Amino acid sequence: MLNVKVLGPGCSNCQRLEAMVRKVAQTRQIAIELEKVVDYEEIMKYNILATPGLVVGDKVVSAGRIPTESEIAKWLQSAAEG
Numbered sequence: 093m094l095n096v097k098v099l100g101p102g103c104s105n106c107q108r109l110e111a112m113v114r115k116v117a118q119t120r121q122i123a124i125e126l127e128k129v130v131d132y133e134e135i136m137k138y139n140i141l142a143t144p145g146l147v148v149g150d151k152v153v154s155a156g157r158i159p160t161e162s163e164i165a166k167w168l169q170s171a172a173e174g
Contacts, residue, residue, distance in 0.1 A: 094172050097127045099135045099145030099155075106144040109158055113146070116164045122172050149174075 096113055100106030110128060117124045129135055138145060142156030146164070148171045154163070 093123045093125050094168065095127070095149060096124045096168070097129050097145075097147040099129045099138060099140060099147065100143035101132070102128070102130055103143070105158055109144045109146060112158070112161055113164055113168075116161050117168060120165055120169065122168045124168065 096117075098106055098110045098113065100109075106128075110126065113124070113126060116122075117126075135143065135145065138147060138152050138155075140152060140155035144154075144158070145152060145156075146154040146159065146167075148167045151171075153159075153167045
């Protein structure tokens with residue numbers, strides 16, 4: 093199972109990103125374990141300057157923006173095959 097983290101305080105963009113990740117994973121039938129990281133100290137460990145952030149596996153793939161569904165699909169698929 094692929095570990096995915098959404099980094100952010102729970103703002104609307106963070107919630108939107110979480111929903112998009114769930115949708116893409118379900119559509120592509122990729123098994124993920126989705127974790128929401130809301131603690132600022134924990135978020136800062138990933139060295140991002142803006143939220144929302146997206147971590148796939150142990151790699152930060154996006155920060156400070158909402159990626160497209162196709163970008164999310166590419167990252168999840170690549171990590172799942174990985």
